[in-house]
Amino acid sequence: MSAGTLEERPAAVAPPAAPSGARQVWRRLRARKSALIAAAVLALLVVLALAAPLLGALEGQDVGAYHDGLVDSARGGVPIGSYGGVSGDHWLGVEPGTGRDLFVRLLYGARVSLAVAAGATLVQVFIGVAVGLAAGLGNRLVDSALSHLSDVMVALPMLVFAIGVTAVVPSSFPRPVLLVFVIGLLAWGGTARIVRAQTLTLKRLDYVAAARLGGASRLRIARRELLPALAAPVITYAAILLPTNIVTEAGMSFLGVGVTPPTPSWGQMLSTATTWFRADPMYVLLPALLLFTTVLAFTVLGDGLRTALDPRAASRLRVGRTGRAARRRKRGTPA
Amino acid sequence: GPKEAGDAKGGGAAGDPKQGGTLTVLNREPQSDFDPARLYTSGGGNIPSLVFRTLTTRNRADGAAGTKVVPDLATDLGTPSEDAKVWTYKLKDGLAYEDGSPITSADVKYGIERSFAGELSGGAPYLRDWLVGGERYQGPYKDKGGDGLKSIETPDAKTLVFHLKKPEGDFPYLATQTQFAPVPKAKDTGTKYEEHPVSSGPYKVVRNTGDGERLLLERNPHWSAKTDSQRHAYPDRIEVKSGLDPAVINQRLSTGSGPDAAAITTDTNLGPAELAQVSGDKQLADRVGTGHFGYTNYLAFNPRTKPFDDPKVRQAISYAVNRTSVVNAAGGSSLAEPATTFLPNQKALGYTPYDHFPAGRTGDPGKARELLKQAGYGEGAAKGPLTITLTHSTAQDFEASPEIATALQAGFKKAGIVVKLQGLEDNDYKQRVHSTKTQPGLFLGHWGADWPSGGPFLAPIFDGRQIVEDGANFNSARLNDPAVNDEIDEINKITDHDAAAKRWGALDKKIGEQALTVPLFHPVYKRLYGKDAKNIVISDWTGVLDISQVAVK
Amino acid sequence: MSPLDTPEPLVQVADLSVTFPVGQGAAVRAVDGLSFTMPPGGALGIVGESGSGKSTVAYGLLGLHRGTGAEVTGAVRVAGRDVLAAGDAELRALRGPVAAMVFQDPLSSLDPYAAIGDQIAEVYRVHRRDASRRAARARAVEVLDRVGIPDAARRARARPHEFSGGMRQRALIAMALACEPRLLVADEPTTALDVTVQAQILGLLRELRAETGMGLLLVTHDLGVAAGNVDELLVMKEGREVEHGPAREVLDAPREDYTRALLAAVPRIDVRRAAGDTATAAGEPLLEATGLRREFGRGKRAVTAVDEVSLTIRPGETVGVVGESGSGKTTLGRMLVRLLEPSGGVLRYRGRDIGGLRERELRGFRGEAQMVFQDPVSSLNPRRSIGESIADPLRTAGELTGSEIEERVRRLLHRVGLDPDAYHRYPHEFSGGQRQRVGIARALAPEPKLIVCDEPVSALDVTTQAQVVELLGDVQRESGIALVFIAHDLAVVRQVSDRVVVMRDGRIVEEGPADAVYDAPRHPYTRGLLAAAPSLAPAEAAA
């Protein structure tokens, strides 16, 4: 049999031709309706956040404007009217104590919360990937030094760090950016761990060896051969990190090291709203609901992405793998 | 005065107070300072005043009557010399510590002396400033061989004679502070004394864990009600649990299950949200005590910086302030009363009403703009719109907190004043605003009375000789007006409190003309107490219920 | 035969079709209208190239497609039970006592966390509820002993990783035996094993059959394995039956072209390399290893993978390396191209010592020696197009422009028999054989002087294997590259090598011209290897 016949081999033997990389991921993602809905919800949130000034103008309200007349001063400043002062002018009611419009504040809050969370996630992913790669590719010394470093960061309590950092940075520095760094710098350990483990596995693969034989430098190998393979687990993990970061921002506000007023953020609104949940439930429910929706959307999208990025996911739980797949495993090594 | 001040028995559950039972105290802050030398306020606040008796003490009565000072260990309020520079006290008979040993005048002297020790810092500065030689004395630990502060004489075991640098008509008020509590020298363990301070009051410390986190106080058998007309000591035991979240404290008080029924708090007010909820519930609303403490929250200018050096700017800002927003931000009209005077609305402090820059309820932007135009600010004016930075703390305590700063910011906007907020971490904030070197041009300040008299309220803020260059400075305007200084000295000579109060009030009104501060509001304290708590007494001295009066049976 | 004396068949498959949905409404029909029967105690071999549907049939017998989304039609009866119609409980009762399965991959087919004896006991107790824990464990020891695990009582407590590949496969067979099945379905039970071990396992299966009278359904792509072990052969292609008949008949006188092609592609150990192919192993040595050593791990755990190996490779010659699993072949190969640093010894490339050089100092050497890897899947980056992968060394060298590189890659693709337009396609769009060609193209790209092929064909089925071997031969003839050809399949090595090196436990036990080693092995180990190699034996003589 000559080499020429290879092309004429029946299609049934080769796996069905599938489209490449990103297109394939998109196609698999598209097949999951829940992931699509989640993505749509997130996109909507982002659009709403971006359009906050426009929507505010539409409602006819301003983020900072106080409405002393809309709250009952003698009763601690609880909004006058039912459902937290919902009215034609204030679609979602007003904030207790100040009478500021909740609808606009929630939208503006979305900007800060989403931006801080996304920024922090980026920082975490960036540092995590860099450290994880370096640890995975470096020698024992580099590896242990970096894992010790991440232990130090994990062990550093958030508040101490936040106060320390806030002190060094002049107060004219925008708070949200600072928060991005505080949260980002403290919680990259998980990403680093994942990337390191994955790198250790990947670097043993033959295609990395082949790249070395081709004379590629370490940097090139990291960039060309390893990073693309890390995308799937990292993106999946980032989808978990992002909502966690939103909640972390809320916790920071609660401890008084969050964004500074009058800038609203969901976290800050939640932390001031906590005590109001009986006197003015709407005030708590609205940011909580938004937060929940966001977290849910990210989780669902993350799950979807994970399955979409993992070609094996399509054949999960199959009792028998195809012969080709099974034989690809390393042949038995002696005990 | 407080609403509940009606019946003489005090508020709280019905029926006459009886002895017995356990009173639970649910607090936020642990009593981590329990050394009489380190405590700042009169009687060290509530719990310490159960353990420490002092030469004089506050009158445990509702409302304005509670601003009076009354004898405690001493037989009277002290005998001043002609010029009020020498004060003589006699101790009552039959005074004893928790171990039964007698309390002597030497012990009181020793207690004062140890408050000068560097190891036991924390108390108020008055002794140091008033006593002859006080500024040089370093406490008994450094000065081992010597016979201590010469300006305190103890001719016999019952007599104390204090020699002051200058006349101080308020000395009886100072003698309410815990530095005037007796400390037996033999039992002094220095910095460890606070773990178990020796009691001279109705209760003694039985257990103190977690550095004041949990306290158990039981009756001191050697205390005798005969020598103490102020403290009642109804409960048999007092249990203090601290380190709790304010929301949880109030929730527990309102639920009142188990021991929480006989509970109070000595440090947690109702917040606005809780007030909103409580006010809708008749039963709960009945269990709220209201108190007025002499306290003012204000905007402080530093007239040495631009643009606040221009009186017109300061006046414009005074006109522009929207006190309704600010009061709302501080919790609404039930928790804060708008202020136009620096002195709080209390007769004892010398309150004299005035409103030099009437801003009405919500500010007078027109008047403010007009003044600003005269000063050269505004749209199209030479210097453009007035842009200022307001410094505040990031701690959410309704004092110098972000809420109040943003409310002001929103109000000033109407007068065309652009306010930038500078929120500082609380320590940073305190250090900066109270240092002459770093003091910002405009910040949120607050000041409370060390005792109900105009002196300690006005002097630290406006007395030019109290400008502290390297330490904590409270005269933020750096006012050093000989006329003001002289008047302060003159009033200090007066030992008739009511007469002095009138003059303090007049002085306040006069200083107010300079617009060195913008008084914003006086806080009102609302506190919930357990359903079994009886005999609730809230004086205007502290503004909070007096634990020594509470009964649970 | 009359219906009367025909006992009920053990396996009865009629018009079986299995279809796998692969998303977007597409489906793969893996088995298409297959029918066969098997008498009790019979032995049927199912052969065919990769992907022909063999395993799918085997799984069908145990109802293992249930719950996976596969669509199964037709009829499957095992020992009288209708597998397709059976309820879950009934199916569970069938699995084990009636039909037991031995999977291909012993490494992954056992729970890595549990003791082997316990796993067997657990399976036993599923079907013998009355058996006590102790009895079940005793039974496990008994069957382990039966399949030839030495010191079975002690070894039953070991975990899978403490067993060698052959022992694990025995353990899996023991698990099957524990249930005393009437039918043993063995899906490629020996593909993962060395020839010597393979011979032992096949012997064991024969013995057990004789002893217990169970039926055997042997799935394999290796005709040699099937030859000596089954009565009947079923040849499959694309899910359909191509030919079915008594084993000897099918092997000796295949009726179908496909079967003939399959048989022709099987490498024969006694076939010499074509005379014209033999290179003149003369000239300066290209690569010279002296006393090469490599250890892994430290202290007590240290393993010496390669021990005092000396080897010389001259330009243009092919050196075959054979030896069983773990003998150090891969380690040696990787050291030769300096993917691994030797722990000792000297490695000279054209006289220059490259043994201890650091990665940066190896720059000059990198293009000169290349490697073709065993596993066509992991040796290509799944996220890059094959063109890019091939072009990469050229880009790194930086001598050519972008369009020149692309041109060169296209020529290489054509050279290895692929469509030049495949440049932008991704690895998963190719079959194993095609991928191996890509790997060869990549190795050729920097115009190396030496290529180390580490088991380049062992993952491929016989037909593809033959194509790749031929390609390598062609390339060498044209460009005069020196080849080091590592394989555990003795026959393949013989087909390509000028000289052969036999390795065992990291050492070279025999070395010499290929024909000399194969025809007159001197070392007993080499003789053992040769003896264990499966062959189509009598059939071949007749062909």
Next chain:
Amino acid sequence: MRGYLLRRAIGAVIVLFALSLVIYALFYVAPGDPARLACGPRCNPEQIRQVREQLSLGDPVYVQYWHFLQGLAAGHDYSTGTGVLHCDAPCFGLSYQNDQQVTDLITQRLPVTASLALGAMVLWLLLGVGSGLLSALRRGGTTERVLTWLTLAGTATPVFIIGLLLLMLFCAYLGWLPFPSYVALTEDPEQWAWNLLLPWTALALIESAKYARLTRSSMLETLAEDHIRTFRAYGVAERSIVGRHALRGALPPVIALTALDLGSMFGNAVLTETLFGLPGLGQLLVHATRTVDLPVVVGVVLVTGAAVVIANIVADLLYAVADRRVALA
């Protein structure tokens, strides 16, 4: 094994050393003057100077750090004014703010935080791993959906809200539980558990979603492995497959995450501690940070750091026990 532990111990010391350096550095730049704070609100410069001297804050930072290390190694004597207080090695020093021995402060509070963290861990593992398992088994079913929503709601809600809701519901409204108040385990184990039940639940609700998701995905991964196929092919029931074979394979990532979370819980549970009035390390740390109480902060952070490191070592050991193929190196 012993060599391994020794190496890890050395690593731990390095980590703690680095941590203490970071804290010193942070405090050097942080706002607030501890001497002023300790001195009281209206101190004069002379008093502040006295206090500063008393706390040896006048020394350069490296000298202070050196004294700190000396104290750790050999203990330290402090004057109480009337006598001498000996602080045994390892001595973290005295609190700037109230002259308490940091070691005492920590030993009083460590059990509280440890009780909180460990108990919560048990609960979140039960809740998270349990619901992860259930949803892996009943994929696509109502059970899975309900569990997913429940655990997600936990993740999405900050602890100060969950905690307050729990308190409201169980203590105020239903009155089933007393308002929590820490009782030492040694004092009364039953009360200890009752009082910690709500804080545990709050933390568990927040953490369990992560675990549920992790368990579910690694469970599915394990269920797809070949050895599971073997047991299916022998008629082993799905329940025993999951319980006996798949769970074990799914555990290692859960163990690793638990170590990470447990470790950081020691320093970061402050919100929970405050809300439920538990006098733990988190509260101490926040208070000390607010009052610029360096010795206390260093002490607590070192204990927290030790918790992180120890949790990691234990996780690695467990990992090796769970998967004997892993060699400790």
